Amino acid sequence: MPTLRARKKAARHDAFVDAARRLVRERGLDGVTVEDVCDVVGVSPRTFFNYFATKEDAVLGVPVDTAIGAPQTREAFAAGGPTGDLLEDCGRLVAEILAQDEEGRDELAELLELVHSEPKLLVRHLAWMETQRRALQDLITRREEVRPSGVDPVVTATTVVAMFRAAVLTWRGDATPGHHAPGDPPPDATPATEAGSAVVRCAPHHAPGVFGSPEDAVTHVLAQVRRLAGGTIHQQEAQGAP
Structure with missing residues (x-):
């Protein structure tokens, strides 16, 4: 459970973000200054810069510390874990972010x-x-020294970033219904937690915006990437599957 200090810090962070976004909606980005945001929140610019480097970052919600995942998660990934499957572990990293x-x-x-x-x-x-x-690429390069995959870290890192964007768009509700990976449960199945998995497996044929959580969206994206990488699209086409 977060400490009182952590909760207060999170609340202050959210206050900055809410104020920055409201002011930008009202005045446009060029019409808003850091001082304006601080006036709304009731703190000094010095406090603001403990949280954000620029007003743009406040609007985006990008904190000064933008490390990828928790320290223990990064170290486990760099050591070749937690599952040893590169794509699965990348998916878990995206889910944590x-x-x-x-x-x-x-x-x-x-x-x-x-x-x-x-x-x-x-x-x-x-x-x-x-x-x-770039931070992901460095992390993946460390992992490759321990558990080589044969995949260029540049390619892996770029793919993870694309997975992140796809998960965000899917969570927002931009997913196309009816797309699922072979082996998924039938459309009326109830999502179930896979043994040993940190994310929840989603039923296929999702209507846009019905994922229960961002983690569900990551699982959906991961299944789609595996399908693409495994060539199952061509296999289904050859078999005349719908």
């Missing part, structure tokens, strides 16, 4: 709307994604 972000579906839709309406936010978002990709 999403779990750290408590954005609801409505808040996420609002944020994406702001990003697309303000070019500077989009530029900053892309820069943040590249920073994350």
